[in-house]
Amino acid sequence: MATTVPDILHCWKALSPWKWLGWTLRFLLFFGVQSGLSMGSIYLCGSEEQKQTWLPKMQKLEKIGAFGLTEPEVGSGVAGGLTTTCKREGDVWKINGQKKWIGNATFSDITIIWARDMDDNQVKGFIVRKENPGYQAEKKCRIKWPSGRYKMP
Numbered sequence: 001m002a003t004t005v006p007d008i009l010h011c012w013k014a015l016s017p018w019k020w021l022g023w024t025l026r027f028l029l030f031f032g033v034q035s036g037l038s039m040g041s042i043y044l045c046g047s048e049e050q051k052q053t054w055l056p057k058m059q060k061l062e063k064i065g066a067f068g069l070t071e072p073e074v075g076s077g078v079a080g081g082l083t084t085t086c087k088r089e090g091d092v093w094k095i096n097g098q099k100k101w102i103g104n105a106t107f108s109d110i111t112i113i114w115a116r117d118m119d120d121n122q123v124k125g126f127i128v129r130k131e132n133p134g135y136q137a138e139k140k141c142r143i144k145w146p147s148g149r150y151k152m153p
Helices: 005-014 017-045 048-059
Strands: 065-068 085-089 092-096 110-117 123-129
Touching: 017 048, 017 065, 017 110, 017 123, 092 110, 092 123
Parallel strands: 065 110, 085 110
Antiparallel strands: 085 092, 110 123
């Protein structure tokens, strides 16, 4: 049996415009963080090896990226207020701090983390894999619209 135009319109009416708006905003946030902030940071600041390792997989959505700059106490204060620190210890970097409002963080494969180097006071970017020791992403807040409040006429 073929689907008719009234059947399709009935399905569209059943979905609240607020639900469509919510899904549209989620997609735009995901895509902006993935392609703009995560991939853009690697493209502009990463080594050739990092670009070759991550960008093709991220472009195909085989790997998902997140972007961590904003902090609980200082916001996105790269100029002077960034409190997340990093320190090189031999061949590894130790990162210490917290971030908030990181789009894609709870399901990303990698997160771009920005931290201030304790030795030279410069801000540095790191590609942190979700399996790195000490890395933890958790959902703190979920905003829900009151159910049934918005209905299509």
